[in-house]
Amino acid sequence: MEKRKLPVLPVAAPPEGSRPHAPLGEGCFLGEEELPKAPALKEALATIKNWFRAQSLWVMAYGTGCGAIELRPLTTARFDMERFGMAMRPTPRQSNVLIVSGYLATKSLKRVIRAYEQMPSPKWIVGLGSCTINGGMYWDSYNTINRLDLYLPVDVYIAGCMPRPEALIEGFKYLMERVKKGEANGWHHYLENLDWYKANQKKLITDWNLPDYNW
Amino acid sequence: MTTTETLRRRVQLWFGPQHPGITGNMSVQAWLEGDTLTQGITHVGYLHRAFEKLMERRKFIQSFPIVCRICVPEPDTNEYLLAAALEELSGLDREVPEKALWIRTLVLEMSRLAAMLQVLGGHVGSMGLGVVPNWTYTLRDYVLDRFEELTGARVYHMYTVFGGVRRDLPEGFAERMETEVLAKIEAKLPVIDNAIFDSSVFRKRAIGVGVVPEEWADEMGISGPVVRAMGIPRDTRKDFPYLKYPELDFEVVTTTGSDIYARAWIRRQEIAQSVDLIRQILRRMPTEGPYCAKLPNMLTWTIPPGQTYVRAEASRGEMGYYVVTDGSDKMRRVHVRGPSYVHGVSLLERLIPGTNIADLSPLMVSLQTCPPEIER
Amino acid sequence: MKTIIDDIRARFSVEWEHEQRADLAQIGVAPGTVVPLLTWMKLHTPFVQLNHLSVVDWLEDGEFQLTYLLTDPHGHRSLMVCTRIPREEATMESVHELWPQAVTYEQEINEMFGIHFPGSPRQGVPFILEGWDDLPPMRRDFDTVAYMHAHHPSRPGREHVDPRVYVGKVFGERGYLHDDD
Secondary structure, three states: OOOOOOOOOOOOOOOEEEOOOOOOOOOOOOHHHHOOOOOHHHHHHHEEEEEEEHHOOOOEOOOOHHHHHHHHHHHOOOOOOHHOOOOEEHHHHHEEEEEEOOOOOOHHHHHHHHHHOOOOOEEEEEEEEEEHOOOOOOOOOOOOOOOOHHHOOOEEEEEOOOOHHHHHHHHHHHHHHHHHOOOOHHHHHEEEEEHHHHHHHHHHOOOOOOOOOOO | OHHHHHOOOOOEEOOOOOOOOOOOOEEEEEEOOOOEEEEEEEEEEOOOOOHHHHHHHHHHHHHHHHHHHOOOOOOOHHHHHHHEEEEEEOOOOHHHHHHHHHHHHHHHHHHHHHHHHHHHHHHOOOOOOOOHHHHHHHHHHHHHHHHHHHOOOOOOOEEEEOOOOOOOOOHHHHHHHHHHHHHHHHHHHHHHHHHHOOOOOHHHHHHHOOOEEEEEEEEOOOOOOHOOOOOOOHHHHHHHHOOOOHHHOOOOOOOOOHHHHHHHHHHHHHHHHHHHHHHHHHHHHHOOOOEEEEOOOOOOOOOEEEEEEEEEEEEOEEEEEEEEOOOOOEEEEEEEOHHHHHHHHHHHHOOOOEEEEHHHHHHHHHHHHOHHHHOO | OHHHHHHHHHHOOEEEEEEOOOEEEEEEEEEHHHHHHHHHHHHHOOOEEEEEEEEEEEEEOOOEEEEEEEOOOOOEEEEEEEEEEEEEOOOOOOOOOOOOOOOHHHHHHHHHHEEOOOOOOOOOOOOOOOOOOOOOOOOOOHHHHHHHHHOOOOOOOOOOHHHHHHHHHHHHHOOOOOOOO
């Protein structure tokens, strides 16, 4: 089988003030050319695909920040995230949800980018805590980023410092809804605007020594 | 080149930062010969938020929400230490009411209990026994429920402020603490004992592994369960008494062996000790009286120049705050000295040579490395 | 505590001393005295433990203050040894041969304050930061807000309120906080 290439799409920097990843219209990205030609069947298949995806969100166990302490109680019987089909996976290769649990130091951001790019598509990012949204309490720190969506495509933000496990469940349910509707297309947007994201990342990480895309 | 020499090639391996066995967001750069580690270097900085720099820019009261974020599993030690240091430098410490001292002791002991439960589960969780962490995390959740009742938050409480605490104990707190937390923990402890200390897997993997020689204790400044597992009765609560600990009845738990098993055993005993201490505190807590001193205007408060070092016993060991004031309304310098600074870097790097690769994760858990307090 | 300071006074020149608490004393010495003093203390007194090593930046005086905290783990008391070195081309003797964990402290101070400890391993090796090309960040003349504005774009909409003005607006002129004046 031929190796799939990155889609070559016209890259434009998102205009100032726009949401970095507006819905793309096309709900299902993977495998359009393999789908049947009939539009109704195509749509039905996409719906089924998205429904399956929403039922098996596998979370990468990477505690990037302090929010990770509320992820562990989620797996216990009290909050029990497995009833939503969610499980913790130890490696990026087996997971499709990356939870950025709080502030990201620039040193950490580099590792998160690498881990994110190694995850198989489709993949989603959940930004956890106020510090991923606008820097939170570390807004004036020299070492933490203020906006996560400049560097990685975020599908759902969960506000709070720190959000309770119930808030996390609510956030995940919202992510599931968006996946089912085919709206959670951050990973698609990342590939489309790869140059813009890479430019942002390289502007911040001065000693860039990663490949341009970590397969 | 002989076969043996070929096999003895050194392989470099990064353990973390994205690794399920690592304690937090840090990494160990390790070199291997076969499956034995020959050298390791701790790398931190993935969580560096520059707390110390930010606190130099903020007023004293604004430092409080920041300071508890230095150690996630156990934030209250940080809050208490900052309050204690600034109270000492400003002379406010003589005005802290009796009841506030008792509540502070209670909060510190509750946070020690929560952190101790978490790490006891981590001990066996890092060896692949997943059921005990599920129990201990649930028990920890019960402690967090009481924290929520007392302070309004599960994890970051921001409860201890200068001059006392933010809020009084709610009505019926002691009874709920007893029935919903302490009794449940005590009922579960024998089961946990069975699953951990009678498990042949845990015994085989923990006894004699990660031994810290006794002569390192003094020169490296090792503290907490790591030093008590050597048989040295060193505990900041006894040695440098603070709050109401001198009035409480408890013995420092020690054991011998100084390996992973001994440290897990110390933690198990200290959970029981914490439960007992919380009961004592709740029994002796005065019901009447103010819970906070009358505070100066926080927007204009200045503290005369001075420097001090205060310490308290966290679940990991001795935690210290070095605070320098210069007469302005902000701190000149605050330096946080967490026990992990020694345990997670110097001690871990000295222990790594000769360790099997599969034992690295249990070893790090048993040292209770908490990366945010290394890099702050 | 008094006896140990008298012992030190008999051997070394002490610039100032201060008893902060019953279990914590502070002394100030000249930079050249520090390493002989610490060596003597580790070998001949019960103060064998280096608890921490910290730096205070006195920008106005053009000096760095280094603070060594020694602890007597059996007698349960501590001694703070302070010294001041000039800020320009700051250099200090290393104590890593006395205490192995001092390497980490000196590595971090070298990175965060730019003080050089000749002979200490890992000098110049990044410990916390990565790819840092500005002033050492813990120095007081490093402006973290300016750096943040230059490197970390913020989301629009974040307002800055002066607490005094805000409290005055909401709760009247005097504010609601306890204030006797």
